[in-house]
Amino acid sequence: MGKQAKIMKSLDKISSNSILRSGLYLATIFFFVAIILIPTVLGIALKWNLLSTVFENPDLLSRAMNAVGASFAIAAFVSVIDLIAGVPTAWFIARGKSRWLNVLDTLCDLPFIIPTVALGYSLLLFWDSPLGVAGLFGGSLLSPGWLLIILLHFVFSFPVVVRVMVGALLDYKYVYEEAARTLGAHPVTADRTVTFPILKPSLVGSFVLAFARSLSETGATIVVAGTFETGVVFISNMNTPENQAIYGQGPLVFASLLLLLIAVIIFGVIQLFGTRLKIPIKHISRSFEKKASGKKVVRLRDGATLFTLFFLILLPALFVAVTALPAIQDGTLGNALSGSVDQTGKYNWGAYWQSLLVSYFVGFAATIVNVVAGLPMAILIARNRMGKQLSSVLDALVNIPIIVPSVALGVSLRLFWANFPFVPELLLIIMAHISITYPYFVKSLAAAIMRVDPEVENAARILGARPFGVFRTIILPMVKYSFFAGAIIMFTRSISETGATVAVISPTSSLLTVPVLLVQWIRPLLPSGTTTAVGVSSAVGLGCGFLILFSILILLVLRLMMRGKGRY
Amino acid sequence: MPNVKVVNVSKTFGDGKIVAVDNVSLEIYDKEYFSLIGPSGCGKTTLLRLIAGLIPMDKGAIYIDNVLVNNMPPEEREIGFVFQTYALFPHMNVWENVTYGPHIKAWEEKKASALGRETLEMVKLYGRSEAFPNELSGGMMQRVAVARALAAGAKLLLLDEPLGALDAKIRNELRYDIRRLVKDLGLTAIHVTHDQAEAMAISDRIAVMRKGRILQVGTPYDLYMNPQHLFVANFIGESNFLEGHIVDVQQDFTTVRLRGGVTVDACNAKARKKDERVVLVIRPEAFTMQKGWKKTANGITGTIKRVSFEGTTTRYEVYLKTEETVIVTRPSLAEQPLPVNEKVTLTFQPEKSHIFPYPLLGLMEELKSE
Ligand SMILES: Nc1ncnc2c1ncn2[C@@H]1O[C@H](COP(=O)(O)OP(=O)(O)O)[C@@H](O)[C@H]1O
Ligand SMILES: [Mg+2]
Numbered sequence: 001m002g003k004q005a006k007i008m009k010s011l012d013k014i015s016s017n018s019i020l021r022s023g024l025y026l027a028t029i030f031f032f033v034a035i036i037l038i039p040t041v042l043g044i045a046l047k048w049n050l051l052s053t054v055f056e057n058p059d060l061l062s063r064a065m066n067a068v069g070a071s072f073a074i075a076a077f078v079s080v081i082d083l084i085a086g087v088p089t090a091w092f093i094a095r096g097k098s099r100w101l102n103v104l105d106t107l108c109d110l111p112f113i114i115p116t117v118a119l120g121y122s123l124l125l126f127w128d129s130p131l132g133v134a135g136l137f138g139g140s141l142l143s144p145g146w147l148l149i150i151l152l153h154f155v156f157s158f159p160v161v162v163r164v165m166v167g168a169l170l171d172y173k174y175v176y177e178e179a180a181r182t183l184g185a186h187p188v189t190a191d192r193t194v195t196f197p198i199l200k201p202s203l204v205g206s207f208v209l210a211f212a213r214s215l216s217e218t219g220a221t222i223v224v225a226g227t228f229e230t231g232v233v234f235i236s237n238m239n240t241p242e243n244q245a246i247y248g249q250g251p252l253v254f255a256s257l258l259l260l261l262i263a264v265i266i267f268g269v270i271q272l273f274g275t276r277l278k279i280p281i282k283h284i285s286r287s288f289e290k291k292a293s294g295k296k297v298v299r300l301r302d303g304a305t306l307f308t309l310f311f312l313i314l315l316p317a318l319f320v321a322v323t324a325l326p327a328i329q330d331g332t333l334g335n336a337l338s339g340s341v342d343q344t345g346k347y348n349w350g351a352y353w354q355s356l357l358v359s360y361f362v363g364f365a366a367t368i369v370n371v372v373a374g375l376p377m378a379i380l381i382a383r384n385r386m387g388k389q390l391s392s393v394l395d396a397l398v399n400i401p402i403i404v405p406s407v408a409l410g411v412s413l414r415l416f417w418a419n420f421p422f423v424p425e426l427l428l429i430i431m432a433h434i435s436i437t438y439p440y441f442v443k444s445l446a447a448a449i450m451r452v453d454p455e456v457e458n459a460a461r462i463l464g465a466r467p468f469g470v471f472r473t474i475i476l477p478m479v480k481y482s483f484f485a486g487a488i489i490m491f492t493r494s495i496s497e498t499g500a501t502v503a504v505i506s507p508t509s510s511l512l513t514v515p516v517l518l519v520q521w522i523r524p525l526l527p528s529g530t531t532t533a534v535g536v537s538s539a540v541g542l543g544c545g546f547l548i549l550f551s552i553l554i555l556l557v558l559r560l561m562m563r564g565k566g567r568y
Numbered sequence: 569m570p571n572v573k574v575v576n577v578s579k580t581f582g583d584g585k586i587v588a589v590d591n592v593s594l595e596i597y598d599k600e601y602f603s604l605i606g607p608s609g610c611g612k613t614t615l616l617r618l619i620a621g622l623i624p625m626d627k628g629a630i631y632i633d634n635v636l637v638n639n640m641p642p643e644e645r646e647i648g649f650v651f652q653t654y655a656l657f658p659h660m661n662v663w664e665n666v667t668y669g670p671h672i673k674a675w676e677e678k679k680a681s682a683l684g685r686e687t688l689e690m691v692k693l694y695g696r697s698e699a700f701p702n703e704l705s706g707g708m709m710q711r712v713a714v715a716r717a718l719a720a721g722a723k724l725l726l727l728d729e730p731l732g733a734l735d736a737k738i739r740n741e742l743r744y745d746i747r748r749l750v751k752d753l754g755l756t757a758i759h760v761t762h763d764q765a766e767a768m769a770i771s772d773r774i775a776v777m778r779k780g781r782i783l784q785v786g787t788p789y790d791l792y793m794n795p796q797h798l799f800v801a802n803f804i805g806e807s808n809f810l811e812g813h814i815v816d817v818q819q820d821f822t823t824v825r826l827r828g829g830v831t832v833d834a835c836n837a838k839a840r841k842k843d844e845r846v847v848l849v850i851r852p853e854a855f856t857m858q859k860g861w862k863k864t865a866n867g868i869t870g871t872i873k874r875v876s877f878e879g880t881t882t883r884y885e886v887y888l889k890t891e892e893t894v895i896v897t898r899p900s901l902a903e904q905p906l907p908v909n910e911k912v913t914l915t916f917q918p919e920k921s922h923i924f925p926y927p928l929l930g931l932m933e934e935l936k937s938e
Contacts, residue, residue: 175655178622181642182649183669183720193672197659286674293641453658455702 008472015468025386028376029394035373036435039416040401044256044408046415051257053250064234064251068258071231072266074146075214078153082210083203085154085312086161088305093162094169105166106555108309111317112159112492113551115515116499118544120223121522121534122320123152129534132319144226144527152224155313156217157210160489164209164444167485168202171448171478186286187293201447202482204274208267209443212402215263219406219498219519223526231259232405256408263403268396321548323541332538336546346524347539351510352517356547358426359514360554363494366433370490373434374441379471381442382449395446398439409436410503417504425511432504433494440493441486448482449475488555495551514547570633570646570724570756572596572619577628579614588614590780591628596758596773601747603759603767605803606777607937612760613652615777616726619758620649632724648717650727654709656701662688662712663697669720687715690749707738714746718753725750725757731766743770764804768792776800798924801849802935808894809931810848814840814923821918824848827890832866832916837923845926852895854920857884859906862913870894872910886912 014020054061093105111119126132127142142148176198180190196203218232225233237243238251291297327333335342339350377394384391404412413432417423423431456478457470476483498515505511512520521543525535574594580587588611596602604612617623619630621642630637637645656665666688670680688694691711701709710730717725730746731739747770750757761767767774768788775785776799783797788804795801798809815823815831822837824846834848861869870888877883881897882905888894896914906912927934 173655175651175653176657178642179649179651179655179657180668180672181622182620182645182647182726183672183716184643185668185672186641186643189672193668194657198657200659286672453702 008469012466012469012472016466021467022386024376025380028373028380029386031373032377032394032398032438035431036401036438037397039413039431040404040409040435041260042412042416044253044260044404044412047249047253048257050248050250050253053248054254057247060247060251063229064255064258067229067234068231068255068262070146070229071215071259072262074150074153074230075211078150078157078214079207079211081150081154082157082161083207085305085308086158086206086210087165087203088301089158089309090162090165090169092302092305094166102556102559104309105162106552106559107314108159108162108166109488109492109555110159110548110552111155111313112163112489113495113555114317114320114544114548115496115518116156116217116219117223117515117519117522118320118540118547119156119317119496120152120220121526121540122318122544123148123155123220123224123316124526124534125323125536126316126319127151129536131322131536132316144224144228146228148224148226149221149228149230151312151316152220153214153217155317156220157213158313159492160209160213160440161206163485163489164202164206164447164482165199167444167482168199168448168451170481171451172199186290187298188289189286189293192289198451200274201450202444204270205443205447208270208399209402209440212263212267212399212439215259216403216405216409219515231255235405235408252408252411256405259405260400260403264396264400267399267403271392271396318548320541321545323536324538324545325541327538327542330538332542336539336542342539347521347537347543351512352514352543352546355512355514355517356550358429358511359495359547360550362426362430362433362513363491365430366437366494367487367491369430369434370438370441371487374438374445374486377442378445378449381446383454398442400439401435402439406436406497406499410500413500414503425505425509428504429501429511429513432500433497436497436500437490437493440489444482444486444489445479448479452478484558488558492551492555495547514543518543518547571598571600571631572724572756572758573629573631573634574615574619575629575631577615577618577630578626579611579618579623580626587780589618589625592780592782594775594782594785596756599751599754599756601750601757601759601770601772603761603771603774604777605761605764605767605774607803608762610777611780612762612777613728616649616728616758616760620647620726621645622649645724646722647724647726648714648720648722650710650713650717650725650730652729652732654701654713654733656704656709656712656716658701661698661700662693662704665701665712666716666719668716673720683719683721687719688712690718691715691745706734707742710734710742714749718749723755725755727757727759729761730759731763732761739766746770768804774804776803795849795922798847798849798927798931798934801922801924803937806852806895807849808852809935810850810888810890810892810894811926811931812846812848814842814844814846817842822923824923826868827892828888830868830888830890832868833918834921834923835919840923840925847924847926847931849922849924850894850916850920852883852897853881854916855894855896855914856916857886857896857898857906858913858915859910860913861911864913864915866918867913867915869911869913872906872908872912875905875908877905886914888914 054064089108093101114122127148128144172195176194177190180194181187185193216232218236221230221232222236229237235252235255238247332342336349339353341348379385381391381395401409413435417428417431452475456474496515498519501513501516502519518540521540525537525540527534574592577589577592579589592615604615606612618625621637621640632645657668660668663684667680667684670683685694688697691714693708693711693715696704696708704712731742734742743766759771771788773785773787774791776783776791778799784791784795784800791800791804795804801807810826812824812826815825817838817840820836821833822835822840823831824834825831826848840846868888868890870886872884873887873893874885875882877900880900882900884896886894886896
């Protein structure tokens with residue numbers, strides 16, 4: 001017996017002890033509350049006494065309300081669009097046979113891996129500068145504003161839906177759909193009446209994740225917002241030194257709390273009614289659904305899916321890499337590869353490479369910690385291990401780190417961890433990333449575990465498997481794709497995280513993650529004040545390009561490792 | 569009302585590396601209860617799924633009710649498919665599962681309810697309409713799956729090891745229930761199983777498959793009495809295989825020399841040549857057994873090595889002079905049982921035996937299930 005097998009065996013054995021098991025679940029809850037929940041909300045929650053400054057100022061109040069309202073409108077719209085575009089994409093990837101789908105699948109993760117500021121900048125270049133598609137339309141197709149915000153949010157929340165749904169579809173038992181077909185259902189009818197209802201937990205889960213992500217994203221939204229204010233734009237506008245001097249932190253706290261409260265209520269309602277919601281079986285129109293299932297329509301759908309993926313998502317998101325092309329001639333590439341500082345002194349490539357290492361290290365560390373800490377939480381939620389009420393409450397609370405706007409999150413985390421000055425900065429960054437990425441894994445995995453028939457577990461128990469053994473040998477293999485999907489989302493989210501990381505490190509720190517460094521590089525290029533044109537720099541293009549390239553490689557390698565055990 | 573015609577159908581998987589169905593032709597008659605049997609992995613499920621239209625074929629043609637269905641999607645074939653795992657929709661209760669077909673096909677609500685009730689009563693589960701699949705036993709799930717297929721108006725019922733997941737007793741009861749249902753409703757059924765006893769018990773005709781090919785099609789009686797293939801002789805019922813060479817081919821019988829210099833007369837085998845290496849096949853119950861080593865016509869002497877009482881019959885393992893061991897079964901009530909180590913002489917009627925040319929790859933290889 002190998003060493004690993006021995007460890008597994010002894011873990012199996014230990015897991016039979018019900019006291020230890022309860023202890024594990026309690027520890028999981030403690031970890032969640034102490035490491036994830038409290039640090040993320042404490043900062044803003046403690047300052048509720050500042051709210052009076054907002055209530056005393058009707059103009060400010062209505063401005064904040066409007067901004068928060070816009071946030072919810074955009075989030076709702078974007079998440080619906082995400083499902084409409086993301087589910088067919090996931091379908092295409094999960095059901096196809098070609099090996100190239102692994103590449104397509106990886107490409108779908110990219111918008112999630114690009115630092116949000118770089119993403120916003122990339123979209124500006126694509127839609128609003130002569131370099132991009134806007135060049136065909138006289139230089140500017142879309143100026144900053146709500147439409148560009150929607151496009152941006154679509155780009156970065158789309159991967160969540162695809163990732164969760166590809167995992168769900170691969171774990172899904174296709175035989176249900178076949179059964180429906182033999183009973184007379186056209187493919188579209190079978191999807192509507194059988195596949196979607198069975199996959200509902202994942203659909204709802206990915207909707208919630210996309211919604212929450214759209215609500216809270218700050219870095220990129222500021223870049224493309226122009227004068228339009230959403231909740232997070234309002235918060236960061238209020239976070240400037242001038243406004244801080246006038247209003248203090250009241251508006252920031254008010255908007256954050258409002259976003260948080262409304263979101264928690266909305267998600268609570270989704271939780272309650274979403275799972276009870278029944279999609280009617282009754283025929284919509286048989287001939288319509290037959291037509292919609294036809295080869296032509298399916299091809300059209302696949303075409304539209306791929307078009308959307310490439311032209312609305314991938315191209316705009318990756319467009320920043322195009323600006324790296326001049327780097328070959330202008331010496332930037334040489335600087336980059338030798339790790340030196342360029343003539344202007346603006347771009348320090350030595351620092352760039354270091355930040356890249358820090359980012360990947362932090363990403364892996366946070367992912368591993370959360371896999372270990374998130375697993376029992378997912379089981380706890382999916383299987384009501386400590387009562388149904390507690391599970392529902394935890395399920396709702398788990399979303400919080402995604403909902404809290406990242407600026408507010410950063411402020412909160414900084415406040416919390418400031419109490420522990422002995423914690424090294426690198427650990428601080430990892431802690432912040434653990435808080436932020438935790439929900440993605442737990443959500444994705446819990447939804448998958450809910451789909452596994454509990455009877456299977458009982459069967460294994462009766463056959464003599466210990467609780468951990470049941471999980472290891474029965475449940476995990478059945479949800480492995482969702483498990484993997486959750487881990488990928490965490491990793492990519494960590495690589496791109498900007499706002500909160502900026503907030504937790506000290507302003508003078510030399511320990512930067514790659515997004516934080518890229519923010520410093522990109523800031524000067526953004527339109528501000530009197531300049532409305534977007535600046536271009538081959539160094540920024542190259543910096544983003546390397547990050548994208550290495551991330552693709554890492555993701556591909558991870559997929560190939562999974563492939564030995566099945567698709568991916 | 570439908571008959572099914574399968575013409576030269578092939579299906580491969582894994583870029584042609586796995587030949588699951590190899591140039592199969594088959595006709596299933598209207599209102600017939602037809603079984604496809606063969607060892608696991610021989611391509612039964614694949615053939616059934618091809619007929620259902622769940623997977624596309626590589627080449628060939630399939631006709632249902634004399635209509636070419638190669639390009640017809642499964643939902644238009646008017647079939648019912650009972651999956652090995654039943655595939656009951658977990659998010660619907662029994663009633664919703666069973667009325668799924670009628671609702672999807674937009675039949676009138678009245679008709680849908682009537683059908684749901686009728687089919688559920690047929691399988692005696694109307695009382696469990698509100699139950700969800702995870703609240704049912706295996707046998708119940710199986711019956712719901714059948715009811716669901718019938719309620720959708722299936723004229724052709726395709727059953728993929730429908731009893732495979734059930735315990736022996738329920739399996740024996742349900743197999744007659746399914747056959748009765750099919751016969752009462754005048755349906756055509758294709759039943760896939762690896763259990764030859766099950767197929768023998770309920771089928772009008774059986775096709776025996778191996779390695780993607782159909783070896784023989786016939787009534788249970790046919791297959792048992794006249795196996796055309798060594799594999800069939802072994803797979804349907806039980807057989808003894810003795811190696812030998814042809815000594816002489818006569819009009820009515822063939823003389824075969826077995827190992828150890830034993831010579832016997834067997835069935836007529838005009839296609840065989842003198843000195844050809846052959847396998848002589850004799851069913852366990854085709855032997856008669858006498859005490860003592862006798863010099864009788866068509867006798868082979870041997871010693872009883874093991875006796876097991878099996879109720880109706882007693883089963884003997886006899887080690888022959890040919891240095892081969894054979895199985896002999898004798899009726900328990902009609903004959904006094906013989907003890908172990910008893911010296912015996914086995915005889916058989918020539919026409920109750922079968923002669924096959926010795927297989928190229930050897931006897932073991934030929935009989936192997938994989
Ligand atoms: N979807 C598939 N992909 C690859 N190989 C398959 C697939 N379905 C069946 N096979 C292979 O085809 C052969 C026949 O399988 P199957 O029809 O399921 O056999 P049976 O039902 O007789 O046990 C087996 O070797 C099996 O591994
Ligand atoms: Mg099979």
